[in-house]
Amino acid sequence: MPEQTSARVGLAPARGKNLDELRRSNLSLALGLIHRRGRLARSELTRELGLNRSTIAALVTELVARGLAVESMPTATGHVGRPSLTITPSQSIAAIAVRPEVDAVTIALVGLGGRVVREVRYDTSGVPSAREVATIVRAIVEGMAITESMSYDIHGVGLAIPGLVRASDGLVVFAPHLGWRDEPLARKLAEQTGFEVSAANDALCGAIAEFTFGAGQGATDMVYLHGGPSGIGGGIVVDGSLVSGAHGYAGELGHTLVNSLGALCHCGATGCLEAEVRREPLLTAVGLDGAHADSLRPALQAALDAGTRPDVRGSRPRTGDHARDRPA
Numbered sequence: 001m002p003e004q005t006s007a008r009v010g011l012a013p014a015r016g017k018n019l020d021e022l023r024r025s026n027l028s029l030a031l032g033l034i035h036r037r038g039r040l041a042r043s044e045l046t047r048e049l050g051l052n053r054s055t056i057a058a059l060v061t062e063l064v065a066r067g068l069a070v071e072s073m074p075t076a077t078g079h080v081g082r083p084s085l086t087i088t089p090s091q092s093i094a095a096i097a098v099r100p101e102v103d104a105v106t107i108a109l110v111g112l113g114g115r116v117v118r119e120v121r122y123d124t125s126g127v128p129s130a131r132e133v134a135t136i137v138r139a140i141v142e143g144m145a146i147t148e149s150m151s152y153d154i155h156g157v158g159l160a161i162p163g164l165v166r167a168s169d170g171l172v173v174f175a176p177h178l179g180w181r182d183e184p185l186a187r188k189l190a191e192q193t194g195f196e197v198s199a200a201n202d203a204l205c206g207a208i209a210e211f212t213f214g215a216g217q218g219a220t221d222m223v224y225l226h227g228g229p230s231g232i233g234g235g236i237v238v239d240g241s242l243v244s245g246a247h248g249y250a251g252e253l254g255h256t257l258v259n260s261l262g263a264l265c266h267c268g269a270t271g272c273l274e275a276e277v278r279r280e281p282l283l284t285a286v287g288l289d290g291a292h293a294d295s296l297r298p299a300l301q302a303a304l305d306a307g308t309r310p311d312v313r314g315s316r317p318r319t320g321d322h323a324r325d326r327p328a
């Protein structure tokens with residue numbers, strides 16, 4: 001991912017060229033902070049953005065007027081002094097998140113503040129083509145736009161792709177498990193739905209989401225591992241920034257060598273983490289299929305609690321078998 005350069009997950013210093021640009025940049029920073037925190041006092045916003053109180057008051061007034069944020073009186077905190085007004089993201093602003101995989105396309109309506117409002121998993125009969133994914137997404141998004149339009153203002157679509165995505169225009173350069181090469185899915189969906197559509201690598205999206213709303217919230221450094229039917233991806237955050245590495249592969253932890261006598265990986269190497277640890281044998285061992293992958297963790301825990309040790313080795317040909325046969 002050479003073009004997916006280091007991206008700041010948190011606040012980015014902005015330098016507006018003129019007053020209007022500065023105001024827009026400050027509005028963006030304020031909304032970003034409200035989105036990531038879910039709720040914060042006006043005094044916190046003032047402190048974190050390093051702006052004076054009257055500027056913050058003007059920014060919040062504009063965000064509220066645009067229907068992006070809501071300001072309310074805080075509940076009693078027991079603190080001495082004048083209570084600071086509380087700002088929360090608007091409940092009516094949402095985006096559509098799409099994750100195509102080898103066995104299904106998952107589509108979710110996600111509200112500002114990171115709240116998943118609704119999630120639909122559409123099982124495909126086989127590995128879907130980009131054209132099939134576009135058709136499925138269009139149908140489900142149109143359905144959501146109709147049924148949810150009373151309460152949600154949908155602002156765009158984001159695609160989380162298990163593969164290499166060009167950051168500049170969302171072109172799927174290569175998705176090995178889906179068998180896609182140079183697929184302009186984001187551009188086509190934008191044309192077909194009229195929404196703004198962006199795309200990125202799924203593990204990268206997962207890392208940002210986990211850092212912002214999940215286990216990494218409040219941390220400055222994080223290593224994220226992402227396991228799905230397409231293998232293992234990852235992301236590394238150092239000092240609040242996603243690390244891309246010299247060639248953009250810093251987060252490709254699925255291709256870390258873990259067994260030099262291990263299974264052959266689709267990348268051509270032997271014994272990669274992704275080739276050694278797969279979801280499929282884990283699901284099979286506890287009698288689940290891909291559609292019930294969310295139940296994997298409790299099912300494995302139940303099996304272990306019951307004293308059974310599920311065989312999760314699978315039956316993939318191992319290059320190590322040949323290596324051992326070879327004369328020294």
Ligand SMILES: [Zn+2]
Nearest residue numbers: 255265267272
């Ligand atoms: Zn590999």
